[in-house]
Amino acid sequence: MTASPTCPRCGGHLAPxxxxxxxxxxxxxxxVQPLHIHAPADQRALDHVAALARVPLWVPRPLLFGxxxxxxxxxxxxxxxxxxxxxxxxxxxxVGGPADLALVAEEPGVGLGARLGGVxxxxxxxxxxxAEMKVHAAHHPTALWAIEGADDRxxxxxxxxxxxxxxxxxxxxxYVLLIDSLKLHDxxxxxxxxxxxxxxxxxxxxxxxxxxxxxxx
Numbered sequence: 001m002t003a004s005p006t007c008p009r010c011g012g013h014l015a016p017x018x019x020x021x022x023x024x025x026x027x028x029x030x031x032v033q034p035l036h037i038h039a040p041a042d043q044r045a046l047d048h049v050a051a052l053a054r055v056p057l058w059v060p061r062p063l064l065f066g067x068x069x070x071x072x073x074x075x076x077x078x079x080x081x082x083x084x085x086x087x088x089x090x091x092x093x094x095v096g097g098p099a100d101l102a103l104v105a106e107e108p109g110v111g112l113g114a115r116l117g118g119v120x121x122x123x124x125x126x127x128x129x130x131a132e133m134k135v136h137a138a139h140h141p142t143a144l145w146a147i148e149g150a151d152d153r154x155x156x157x158x159x160x161x162x163x164x165x166x167x168x169x170x171x172x173x174x175y176v177l178l179i180d181s182l183k184l185h186d187x188x189x190x191x192x193x194x195x196x197x198x199x200x201x202x203x204x205x206x207x208x209x210x211x212x213x214x215x216x217x
Contacts, residue, residue, distance in 0.1 A: 067091030068200030113166030118150025
């Protein structure tokens with residue numbers, strides 16, 4: 001069994017390309033990139049997404065202490081490649097209890113970052129004013145701005161390698177994880193062996209994005 005692709009903006013059912021259209025079609029959002037989620041994740045899934053990705057596939061390097069990779073996904077297909085990627089990590093929050101971190105890289109208009117953060121506008125602009133947080137992405141300091149989204153999480157947006165970067169943490173109190181400037185590595189750079197990646201149970205944030213299961217071809 002494998003999960004059917006869904007709309008990255010609303011989670012709706014998609015009609016695959018056919019005689020009259022070469023695009024995946026959502027009844028609500030029209031032509032979209034199909035979203036595929038692997039939760040939990042494993043090395044094979046990471047390799048697959050990294051090979052398809054036309055945008056970064058970000059992972060914290062090193063992983064936070066006690067944390068595991070808990071999901072990976074992409075929006076796109078074999079024909080056009082992945083135009084958005086998402087990787088989630090899960091572990092203990094510094095303020096107590098479990099927490100989840102999701103990192104999204106996407107081309108403008110895909111809508112995955114906004115959906116994951118519960119942001120109403122699928123293609124927002126960067127907020128004005130000074131940045132609230134920063135990370136280091138591929139060895140470059142990257143500013144992040146908080147953006148209003150779902151109440152049970154905190155969502156930041158920025159730009160890295162010329163592509164939108166979304167950082168979503170749940171619960172909202174887990175924002176303290178960013179205070180020490182998280183270091184992100186692009187898995188397309190091909191140094192898996194040196195990262196000592198640890199995999200664990202599926203992130204509830206990514207499980208919530210999965211479509212219904214169908215028989216694998």
